[in-house]
Amino acid sequence: MMRIFHIFVFLPLTGLLSCSEPPGEGFPESTPSTVVVPADTTLPEVTPLDTPVVPVIPDALPPVVQALPPKEPFTSREDLVQFAHQFLGMPYIYAASDPQQGFDCSGFIYYVYQHYGIAVPRSTIEYKQYGREIPLAQAKTADLVLFTGVSDSDRIGHIGIVLAPGSDSFIHASSGKEMAVTISSYKSPHYQKRFVKAVDVISK
Numbered sequence: 049m050m051r052i053f054h055i056f057v058f059l060p061l062t063g064l065l066s067c068s069e070p071p072g073e074g075f076p077e078s079t080p081s082t083v084v085v086p087a088d089t090t091l092p093e094v095t096p097l098d099t100p101v102v103p104v105i106p107d108a109l110p111p112v113v114q115a116l117p118p119k120e121p122f123t124s125r126e127d128l129v130q131f132a133h134q135f136l137g138m139p140y141i142y143a144a145s146d147p148q149q150g151f152d153c154s155g156f157i158y159y160v161y162q163h164y165g166i167a168v169p170r171s172t173i174e175y176k177q178y179g180r181e182i183p184l185a186q187a188k189t190a191d192l193v194l195f196t197g198v199s200d201s202d203r204i205g206h207i208g209i210v211l212a213p214g215s216d217s218f219i220h221a222s223s224g225k226e227m228a229v230t231i232s233s234y235k236s237p238h239y240q241k242r243f244v245k246a247v248d249v250i251s252k
Contacts (some may be wrong), residue, residue: 061137061218066168071121071136074121082085086100096110097140099180101103101223111192112153113115113146114145114146115146115147115148115159116143116162117147117159117160117162117163117169118163119162119163119164120163120164121163121164121165121166122164122166122250125188125189125190125250126163126189126190128160128161128163128164128190128209129189129190129211129212129219131160131163131164132160132209132219133219134158135147135151135156135160135229136219136228136230136231137228137229137230138150138156138221138228138229139151139227140152140153140221140222140223140226140227140228140229142223143155145158145159145170146159148157150221151221151229152223153172153206153207153208153220153221154169154170154171154172154222154223155170155221156205156220156221156229157207157208157209158170160209161197161249166249166250168172168249172194172203172204172205172206172207173189173203173204174182175192175194175204175207175247176203176204178191178230178247178249179247179248180248180249180251181245181246181247182247183246184234184243184245184246185245187210187213188210188213188248189210189211189212189213190209190210190250191210191246191247191248191249191250192207192208192209192210192247192248193207193208193209193210193218193234193243193245193246194206194207194243194244194245194246195207195208195234195239195242195243195244196242197242204244206220206242207220207231208220208234211231212225216233216234216235217231217232217233217234218231218232218234219234220232224238
């Protein structure tokens with residue numbers, strides 16, 4: 049004796065209807081197919097319709113490595129600047145503070161000062177209330193000069209290290225044409241118009 053089974057095939061419409069097709073298009077109406085199979089036939093297992101579908105979520109983008117420098121006792125401002133000089137030419141990489149990859153401007157400051165155990169903010173905007181503000185003419189070796197960003201004149205967006213008293217030079221990780229750790233003059237028109245203040249974070 050043959051048994052008759054009605055097998056209904058349900059199409060998952062939810063995902064398809066979320067595309068550009070209007071509801072119903074591409075799915076012609078039809079009656080369920082009738083299939084005749086022997087009584088002793090083992091039917092394949094069917095996944096229940098209410099079985100949850102676990103989406104495959106791609107791995108998140110890895111964060112930029114923030115390397116911590118080996119600590120060394122602070123001896124002098126000149127030694128700090130000399131330590132900073134070894135990174136001249138290191139690429140500028142946004143959000144980076146790793147001598148194996150590169151630096152952004154605040155990441156460069158953070159790495160150099162952390163090397164001597166001097167706590168400084170990781171973000172330029174945090175320098176708004178950090179450190180002891182000093183007249184630019186009185187800035188000493190290893191003091192910091194702060195500037196607004198190129199496209200944002202309302203907040204601090206760039207930072208560098210003063211090289212020597214009476215000098216107009218500072219070392220910094222530049223996102224300009226150099227795209228690297230370089231030495232610039234804060235008396236140049238580009239930086240003069242963006243200058244915010246100088247701060248002392250060592251003897252604050």
